[in-house]
Amino acid sequence: MHKAKKQYGQNFLTDKNLLKKIVSEANLENKNVIEVGPGKGALTQFILPIAKKFVAYEIDKSLKEYLDPLIEKGLTIKYGDFLNSDLNEDIKTFFNNEEVEFIGNLPYYITSPILFKVLETTNIRSATMMVQKEVGDRMVSAPNQKTYNALSVLVQYFTNVRRVMVVKKNMFIPQPKVDSVIIQIIKKPTDEHVTEKFVPFVKAAFTQKRKTLVNNLSQTFNIEKAEIHHFLKENQMDLNIRAEQISVEKFIELSKKWPF
Ligand code: SAM
Numbered sequence: 001m002h003k004a005k006k007q008y009g010q011n012f013l014t015d016k017n018l019l020k021k022i023v024s025e026a027n028l029e030n031k032n033v034i035e036v037g038p039g040k041g042a043l044t045q046f047i048l049p050i051a052k053k054f055v056a057y058e059i060d061k062s063l064k065e066y067l068d069p070l071i072e073k074g075l076t077i078k079y080g081d082f083l084n085s086d087l088n089e090d091i092k093t094f095f096n097n098e099e100v101e102f103i104g105n106l107p108y109y110i111t112s113p114i115l116f117k118v119l120e121t122t123n124i125r126s127a128t129m130m131v132q133k134e135v136g137d138r139m140v141s142a143p144n145q146k147t148y149n150a151l152s153v154l155v156q157y158f159t160n161v162r163r164v165m166v167v168k169k170n171m172f173i174p175q176p177k178v179d180s181v182i183i184q185i186i187k188k189p190t191d192e193h194v195t196e197k198f199v200p201f202v203k204a205a206f207t208q209k210r211k212t213l214v215n216n217l218s219q220t221f222n223i224e225k226a227e228i229h230h231f232l233k234e235n236q237m238d239l240n241i242r243a244e245q246i247s248v249e250k251f252i253e254l255s256k257k258w259p260f
Contacts, residue, residue, distance in 0.1 A: 011105075019045075026184070028051055032053045098123070102118050103128045163183060206243045213228075214232065
């Protein structure tokens, strides 16, 4: 019997109706699919019959007894750390550089790096992911809400994001401390030149949530406050505004005009 490993964020799902619902919401019919953390194959078993090509990454080799039998049904499985994988190379090898959909009941300790790897990988078109409810709330949050932060702005800049459903902690074995949520992101086209300025600008704006935009920008970019006052005035903005009050569209506009 496999014993769940806390260090790998192992919380397994077993409810068949829930698993089928997640896979159906992910729209994987006849699509190329990457799954991270198949575990005992809970989602994998329902994806396999409908996917076009299917590659899964699992760090825990002791789950082989559950996953290896799926190889003859068409699954390609890579044992190792997904974060160390050369994803672009794998997409070339396994999917002939075609578009890929991502799915994963993610290990919570590495949600952010996995998310950023997904965002950076051009060939990944969509991702359906289980994340901690708190993280999911941030991803869909709007300005002036308590949960609105840099993650909200970045995710909503790169993708259309949808909160699919909440999954209560008692659906997992072993049970985690908090509830989860399934989030679906679908990539939007972005302009490389805008992105180059937008990402550091947003990160700087939110450096310290309670500080004003002026203070955060001035500290991060090492610029006189007077110059930033001038910039904000030119853009008809309140000098005391905080990042949490600024919409994604306004961030795009500001970062495009940001002269520093
Ligand atoms: N998909 C299964 C389910 O829904 O029951 C398991 C989900 S469990 C929350 C997370 C899975 O990710 C575990 O199987 C764990 O071993 C695997 N994992 C953790 N860190 C990983 C990494 N860096 N790369 C690949 N898989 C990882």
